[in-house]
Amino acid sequence: MKILIIGGNGTIGKKVADHLRTDHEVITAGRTNGDVRVDISQSDSIKSMFEKVKMVDAILCIAGEAKWADFNDLSEEDFYIGLRSKLMGQVNVVRIGRSYLQPSGSITLSTGILADDPVVKTTSAAMVNGGIHSFVQAVSLEIENGTRVNAVSLGVVEDAYEKYRDYFPGHNPVPTNKVINAYIRSIFGKGNGEIIRIYE
Amino acid sequence: MKILIIGGNGTIGKKVADHLRTDHEVITAGRTNGDVRVDISQSDSIKSMFEKVKMVDAILCIAGEAKWADFNDLSEEDFYIGLRSKLMGQVNVVRIGRSYLQPSGSITLSTGILADDPVVKTTSAAMVNGGIHSFVQAVSLEIENGTRVNAVSLGVVEDAYEKYRDYFPGHNPVPTNKVINAYIRSIFGKGNGEIIRIYE
DSSP: OEEEEETTTSHHHHHHHHHHHTTSEEEEEESSSSSEEOOTTSHHHHHHHHHHHOOEEEEEEOOOOOOOOOGGGOOHHHHHHHIIIIIHHHHHHHHHHGGGEEEEEEEEEEEEGGGTSOOTTOHHHHHHHHHHHHHHHHHTTTOOTTOEEEEEEEOSBGGGHHHHGGGSTTOOOBOHHHHHHHHHHHHHSOOSSOEEEEOO | OEEEEETTTSHHHHHHHHHHHTTSEEEEEESSSSSEEOOTTSHHHHHHHHHHHOOEEEEEEOOOOOOOOOGGGOOHHHHHHHIIIIIHHHHHHHHHHGGGEEEEEEEEEEEEGGGTSOOTTOHHHHHHHHHHHHHHHHHTTTOOTTOEEEEEEEOSBGGGHHHHGGGSTTOOOBOHHHHHHHHHHHHHSOOSSOEEEEOO
């Protein structure tokens, strides 16, 4: 299987890429590294990436940013950072990427526990994650060619736990093998429109 | 109590306004009618509305649009209609409106069943509703001055059932008295960060 991983050199993406590479052809894309460069906040950049990568069997998007700050400090423009990148960036990966997918291929987006169970400083980040959850359910009703679209929604992952633990009091770190399994389930299972929640 | 209803002359807003007017001072705001004019997709317009209305005890936003169309037909720009209006419009009602609320006041946003249970043509509309659900949960953790923020998420309302029934096969219409009660619960209850789901 030929699998494109956008964000395939990030904290989570690298673990998933390393695992999948054992049995599959993995192409990584990222803003500053990877086999191909892409900035998902720009739809032209997404198009250009797919023109280079050509047809694939599965697309994983483990990328996209949103600004974390106190609600009192978030400007309207700050909210648009997340809307352009993590929200519309991922929507555009589906809009554009579906034309570069083999029949019965899959697209897996990435969200997180904030959508369901936010913490302080995440009014923007929670919002974009929640938007993606509903988008995935809606697009699965319409997408053609046997394409499946799912989202993996993770809690605080083990590898980032020390960095983020103070923001997530009492949350339990998600072990790396569960993270990898969530993406495997989306790619190799038959689910469509699923939010694969792995919160501990 | 002095209650501002943005969208207070719409299908749902009018019913809620008429009910609340019996015992309260109700001010309606809308794009083309109401006591004050507002276009919630423009934050300057929201500011100008509050400068006219001054301090209130409760804000209801029953306004905001998103484009309904097949996923194949929705352009990137089409998605931004919903992001600027129903999503960021409502976020901006909270960002700006909180400064015009008396202590322990409430802000009630409006979403809908699509967030949880989308239908065809609603990739954009479902997405913005889902984003608001997560935003409301997140902002309730941080908002100050005793302010409460909730969302009322309705199924297809009785008064719009004939118009929308073909889009919602098998959905049950929501009676008007339940619609009014959902907003009453948000204004006069003590809930904060609640998604008040009334789906039948």
